[in-house]
Amino acid sequence: MRSSTIPRFFILTSLASVFFLLYVHQNISIVMLGYDVSQRERWLSYCVDQHRHLVYNLNSLESPSVLSAKLGSKNIELVQADARHIYYASLPAKKKIVSRSAKTGVKKNIFDTFTAVAEAKSSR
Numbered sequence: 001m002r003s004s005t006i007p008r009f010f011i012l013t014s015l016a017s018v019f020f021l022l023y024v025h026q027n028i029s030i031v032m033l034g035y036d037v038s039q040r041e042r043w044l045s046y047c048v049d050q051h052r053h054l055v056y057n058l059n060s061l062e063s064p065s066v067l068s069a070k071l072g073s074k075n076i077e078l079v080q081a082d083a084r085h086i087y088y089a090s091l092p093a094k095k096k097i098v099s100r101s102a103k104t105g106v107k108k109n110i111f112d113t114f115t116a117v118a119e120a121k122s123s124r
Helices: 002-060 064-073 106-112
Strands: none
Touching: none
16 A cells, blocks of 8 residues: 555656646746736837827928918028038138148158158147
8 A cells, every 4th residue: 555655646746746837837927928018018108109299290390381481571591502502611721821740851851761650640
């Protein structure tokens, strides 16, 4: 009788262990799905907020005809950008700034070949 109770005990214990492991696995899966659902809800909420923001911006925009009428009433003329309307900020053509490093003599050029020179030079 004793020999039949030991295998029976191991069989019942192993079955109980398998059921407990399945139960724990199921609960872990439920928790992971809960996290996934909450993450997707946050993403959906973010997308809805962005949609509302874009719809608000779209509704607040004015049509080109309304803008043209407002600018026309104030005598403001829009200009198409082309080469005539591009201005560059530069030094006046009359003044030419020459830095000291640009004033080189023959001796300096000869001695510069034998010395190390920095790669980046300042313009001043």
